[in-house]
Amino acid sequence: MSTTPRERPDRIRWHRPLIALAIASALVSATAIVGLVVDPRELVGAPVWAKALKFGLSILIYAVTWAWLIGQLRRFRRIAWWAGTVIAVTLILELGIITLQVARGHRSHYNNANPLDETLWSIMGTAIMVLWLATLVAAVVLWFTPGRDGARTLAVRAGSVLSLVGLGLGFLMTLPTDAQLAAESDIIGAHTVGAEDGGPGLPILGWSTEHGDLRIPHFIGMHALQLIPLALILIELAAARVAVFRSLRTRVGLVWTVTAGYAGVVALVTWQALRGQSIVHPDALTLTAGGAISVAVAAGILLSLAGGRRERTRAADASREDAIASPR
Incomplete structure (x- = not known):
């Protein structure tokens, strides 16, 4: 028997401009890997192609995530499509300028050394502001589009909000330092x-191992859009073997716990960076704050699991009472 159109499950309509951005990002990443092997040049203390690789991979993940999220929407599709298209255009501009500057051996960010560098950085700065606004629009659309259940809805909403915060933290890096102002x-x-910029850093990531680094909260915050929903996916997979995870109350509680803990980590690494402290050399204050976040997350997990067990117990009791009350 043939399936009528109404009975067919809705298919995800991938956002094509964002998929095109993802393909471009993959190509840039592949080119950067080759560049790391064959091009011995360095820029600001790192291999010249390292930045292109990091941005290419990060934008690839970001583009695929938004292409998938926008493709699932059943409301406000036109608004979301335009927001996604603006995101794609701004990021392709940023990626293109980064790649051009890498090929030239010039810094892409904060660079006002000559008219061309200044123009390219100005374009990037404008694109970043437009990107944030377009992401805000897309996040608002997601906020008013509920998911299949409360846990999924919360995971997507929380991830989009924290991602906006992470993007916004990037603006801290555009401010001039006192030394730069003094030296013009x-x-x-x-x-x-x-x-x-340019001192010793962590392998691959390049985050400073001697001083504070604002790229850390920017990166961690921006990718909440992937990591919080991923945490829920792992919880849902665990539900196949652990009964308490089948409770919606448990899953919602755990997503709230993950969100609060993630927000705490973003705040912690931002505070740490602004104090000029390396991510690998935390002081007693940082360790104490990190410990408090860990304790709060552990408590949230326990409370969420306890709430789910109570819910399942009440449901089982109600089922038994109905069985007793029902006539045979």
Whole structure:
């Protein structure tokens, strides 16, 4: 028997401009990997192609996530499509300028050394502001579009809000430092706090191992859009074996706990970076704050599981009472 159109499950309509951005990002990432192998140049203390690789991979993940989320919407599709298209255009501009500057051996961010560098950085700065606004519109649309259940709805909403916060934290890196103002430097802005950019950093990521680094909260916050829904996916997979995870109350509670803990981590690493402290050398204050976040998350997990068990117990009791009360 043939299936009528109404009975067919809705298919995800992937946002094509964002998928095109993802493909471009993958190509840039592949080119950067080749560049890391064959091009020995360095820029600001790191291989010249390292930034193109990091941005390419990050934008690839970001583009695919938004293409998927927008493709699932059943309301406000036109608004979401335009917001996604603006996101794609702004990020392709940023990725293109980064790649061009890498090929030239020039800094892409904060660079006002000559008219071309200044123009390219100005374009990037404008694109970043437009990107944030377009992401805000897309996040608002997601907020008013409920998911299949309360846990999924909360995970997507929380991830989009924290992602906006992470994007916004990037603007801290565009502010001139006192040293730059005093020296009237051609470089206006920095990601390192307490020293000039370019010191020792973590492998691959490049985050400073000696000073504060504002790229850390920017990166962690921005990718809440992927990590919080991923946490829910893992919880849902666990539900196949652990009965308490089948409770919607438990899943919602756990998503709230993950969200609160994630927000706490973003706040902690932002505070740490602004104090000029390296992510790998936390002081007693940072460790104490991190410990408090861990304790709060553990408590939230326990409360969520306890709430789910109570819900299942009440449901089982009600089922038994109905069985007793029902005539045979």
